[in-house]
Amino acid sequence: MKIRSTPWMARAIALLVLTLSGTSPAFCQNLLPNGDFELGNTGFSSSAAFAPSGPMVSGQYSVRSDPSTANGQWCQLDHTSGLGNMLICDGTPGSATAAWRTTRNLIVGDTYTFEAWVNNLICTNSYTDPVMELRVDGVTSAGPLTLPETPDQWIKLSATFVATSSSTMLEVVSTSVAGTGNDFAIDDVSLVSLSQAPPA
8 A cells, every 4th residue: 555645644654763763853943033142142032141251150140251250159161162162150049930931922732842951060069069950931841950069961841842821831930949159051052843744
């Protein structure tokens, strides 16, 4: 029996092959501007206050390539290339910190994957670790994930969801309320539609 190929079948096969190979689907365009922060402090908002340069205090964030310019106890290279920008944040004591957030117009009923890479900024001091989540319209969709100081590594948070509203809020949040520690970096934030057909 001959099986007729359809665009949806081709998409499913492409996704399966790329998933098994560990490669992101090339046809899944990132719907978030400046997800790698190379354009600086643009394309998103934050519940923290922006610190453009110099030392940082609790409740502030910045976009930099060298976190040690904000705090001498912070050690990190960006996730994208090791040379570029990342979002760095000193969490807000006493409340969760939505360090990165945006609202996007999505297609109701379509399936999306929302991802972010996160890391603990502290070199090594046994401070309170950040606890990270991805939220979609205020609901935890990935995490909570505790970021240890060691081993020093970027960890991916990933959530797949079906859009139920044309206007959807996305957030990367630290739920830690500690005043010491709770220092973290975010990089390569992405949103892709899994309902896109691959190119012909």
